[in-house]
Amino acid sequence: MVDVTGHLGMALLFAAPAWIIWGRRAALGFTGFALLTAMLPDTDLVLQGFLPVTHHGVTHTVIFVVLASILAGVFAARWLTDWFNAHRWIRSTEIASLTVFVFATAGLILGGMSHLFADILSAPDIAPPLEPLWPFYREPIIVDVIYYDSPIWNFGLIAAAIGLHLVLARYRSYPLDTRYRIGDQSGDGAGARPAASDRFE
Template sequence: MVDVLGHLGMALLWLAPVWYFVEHRKTAALIVAGGFWFGMLPDVDLPLSNWVEGVHHHGIVHTVLVVTILAVVIGPLVGVAFKRIGERTDWFSARAAKRATVIGFLAVWIPGLSHLFADMLSAPDISTQIEPLWPVVTGPVVVLDVLWYQSWWATWGLFTLGVTVNVLAWYWSSDRRPTDSSTASTR
């Protein structure tokens, strides 16, 4: 299991395609900046284990099912927050505001899934293995175990890679593409 920065870096990597699919650069930046924090969502089981009997780290919260349920509950709230930011600023386009609920869901769900993937890469050596496809498949799916538990190089490497990919994607984002008005003037 990578440390917090590693999970956030993995979330940044998984969110990087936003720059390709969202035409408005500021909207993409808001989605990435607001969403990557949810790369820590499955670790909500750490504080929950102190309050709820039977909840343990890498247990039920580290499943696609629970991450999806949490995204269904939290995602629309994130979408509303994005939409309100767009109403007050130009950081969330009017086109994106029409799909704010779906965008909010994806901004929570994708980083949550990235957390499960990062744990699949590193959890088996010392920590409890995760069962990401429970209840459909019981037991670990594929144990890759390619990263050391709390590996410094993996944690900082993932975070640096995630930031770098998003900075490059920002630089080459769709705002550099010709707009309808600029292509009309060249005809």
């Protein structure tokens, strides 16, 4: 495992493709969602005071990250869609709640997965190894190339990630054209009202 700095840096690296997929404004939002779950698996450190859980146990599994992200994505779609549509900074005619669900859930999953990936690269140095594919595969997965207290890895990860984001932020090519595109990037009214089937309710 790396420290918090390293985990945030890894989450930033995982979120970097959002600049190409969604463009500038949406990429910032997507990165924010990823950062929100960058430390999600370490909630086991808090839960240890209330529940019989161990560090690098169930919260450090793919199934936990995915389920928690889906639940949070449902919450975002239900309660944040109207806020996004009312926010002038987003500049979209209307964003469907299904789009908010996909956007939020994908960002949160990437953030959580980045944490698992960083821990696989560094455990076990001061913590037990991960079994990220539990309960489908019950053996630890260990790479162990990073040491927890290494300033080169921790600060290097976040410095490299910030640098990559700054480079991508200056990239002016249009984002990919998908049904989950957010905002009218072309200025020709492409951000039209979605069909009723695209509502997530």
